[in-house]
Amino acid sequence: MRRAAACLGAAVLLGVAAGAAAAAAPAFDPKDFSGTWDHYPAPTESSSKPAAVPGIPVPARVPDPPLKPQYVAAWKAERKKLADASESGEPIATGYTHCQPDGMPAMMMAMFPMEVLQTKRQTTIIQEAYNQVRRIYLNDTLPAIDDAEPGFWGHSVGKWEGNVFVVDTIGIKDYVRYNNVPHSAAMRIHERMRMLDADHFEDQVTIEDPQYLTAPWQWTWVYQRRPGYKMYEYVCEDNREYADPVTGKARLRIDDK
Amino acid sequence: MKSRSLLATLCLVLVAGNAAAHHSFAMFDRDHQILLKGKVTEFSWQNPHVYIHLQATDAGGQSRNWLIECANPGILDRAGWKFNVVHKDDQLTLVVSPLRTGEPGALLQQIKLADGRVLGNGGPAGPPTISIEDGKPLPAGANK
Numbered sequence: 163m164r165r166a167a168a169c170l171g172a173a174v175l176l177g178v179a180a181g182a183a184a185a186a187a188p189a190f191d192p193k194d195f196s197g198t199w200d201h202y203p204a205p206t207e208s209s210s211k212p213a214a215v216p217g218i219p220v221p222a223r224v225p226d227p228p229l230k231p232q233y234v235a236a237w238k239a240e241r242k243k244l245a246d247a248s249e250s251g252e253p254i255a256t257g258y259t260h261c262q263p264d265g266m267p268a269m270m271m272a273m274f275p276m277e278v279l280q281t282k283r284q285t286t287i288i289q290e291a292y293n294q295v296r297r298i299y300l301n302d303t304l305p306a307i308d309d310a311e312p313g314f315w316g317h318s319v320g321k322w323e324g325n326v327f328v329v330d331t332i333g334i335k336d337y338v339r340y341n342n343v344p345h346s347a348a349m350r351i352h353e354r355m356r357m358l359d360a361d362h363f364e365d366q367v368t369i370e371d372p373q374y375l376t377a378p379w380q381w382t383w384v385y386q387r388r389p390g391y392k393m394y395e396y397v398c399e400d401n402r403e404y405a406d407p408v409t410g411k412a413r414l415r416i417d418d419k
Numbered sequence: 420m421k422s423r424s425l426l427a428t429l430c431l432v433l434v435a436g437n438a439a440a441h442h443s444f445a446m447f448d449r450d451h452q453i454l455l456k457g458k459v460t461e462f463s464w465q466n467p468h469v470y471i472h473l474q475a476t477d478a479g480g481q482s483r484n485w486l487i488e489c490a491n492p493g494i495l496d497r498a499g500w501k502f503n504v505v506h507k508d509d510q511l512t513l514v515v516s517p518l519r520t521g522e523p524g525a526l527l528q529q530i531k532l533a534d535g536r537v538l539g540n541g542g543p544a545g546p547p548t549i550s551i552e553d554g555k556p557l558p559a560g561a562n563k
Contacts, residue, residue, distance in 0.1 A: 251519045253443035258467065274493055290493055394493040399465040402486060412446060414524040416486050 190360035192325035196280045199385040201272040218362050224381040227343045233374055240342050255405030255412040261398030263292035265314030265338035266331055267351050267367055277393050285320055293396045298329050307348055314338050329353040346373035361387040447516040447526035454554035459509045464502040466491050483523040494541035509533040514547040
């Protein structure tokens with residue numbers, strides 16, 4: 163009898179503890195990514211220190227791509243040329259100078275806030291910078307690689323594997339590159355997105371390209387909720403920076419009126 | 420000096436993160452910031468950069484129309500700006516990093532609005548290194 167009472171007491175205590183834990187960690191729907199998000203750790207637009215949250219590890223930096231040996235030298239030379247130009251105070255113009263958006267996979271680095279909209283048949287991801295829109299069709303099929311019209315965001319399909327949203331993307335234009343890494347028309351971008359808690363989700367990115375890579379190129383991006391944020395419009399309207407037609411360096415158009 | 424500049428650059432890259440990946444400010448000399456006082460001739464609130472055209476007299480006594488590059492509306496909004504905080508004919512004081520070419524163009528570091536408020540140019544542009552009040556160097560780490 164006494165043992166039964168002790169057991170009951172322990173059970174009550176456990177119940178209370180479980181209830182407290184549930185209260186501490188608000189419930190969330192692991193399949194609900196909708197809302198506005200920032201890169202994690204927090205961007206530093208108005209403060210000087212990125213803010214990391216206990217329990218949500220800061221993702222490792224994106225590794226160098228496992229390029230085939232014949233492509234490594236050219237890639238490293240291009241990266242060095244860009245870095246040297248910046249170091250010398252004469253940066254080389256980039257796609258941004260020409261108002262070109264990131265495309266995939268770079269848009270998912272979430273340079274600016276990002277909005278996710280979910281409907282039954284489609285998940286839409288909007289990146290504020292350059293008004294980038296990415297449409298992921300659920301339970302649909304991708305076209306054959308040879309039949310996939312190349313674009314900045316390509317063609318994406320998604321499906322749920324448990325609580326993981328699995329997305330496959332093909333059809334990225336040759337010159338739409340992340341970190342200047344070359345790729346072929348056969349490149350596939352595989353993503354596994356999952357909620358880490360009510361206010362964070364991660365995107366595990368895997369790039370496969372048998373023509374250029376010796377192995378899959380993988381990294382993880384993490385996002386944190388930006389509650390109540392209303393996305394800004396972004397039309398690349400009049401960039402006073404331009405590419406010098408001779409040197410390719412970025413310049414500023416001055417009209418000293 | 421070189422190593423200090425390199426350290427500053429490194430810190431900025433670490434701090435600015437993704438936004439730095441967006442855009443290089445290397446054409447501007449952030450190690451030699453200057454104070455500009457003048458009158459707004461045009462204010463363009465637009466992407467990919469907001470621009471202030473400022474008729475200002477430089478240290479050599481020459482009056483020129485400066486093109487001041489700011490961050491974009493989204494970054495500035497999140498740093499406390501609004502589309503209507505600057506107006507044509509406003510008298511402004513700015514801390515800027517001038518172009519290395521010597522042309523009258525610069526990157527904004529800090530602005531003192533006509534109503535006296537002082538605003539920055541967002542994280543990616545980095546902090547001012549001189550005082551907007553008197554142009555004197557700020558103590559190292561003053562804006563950390």
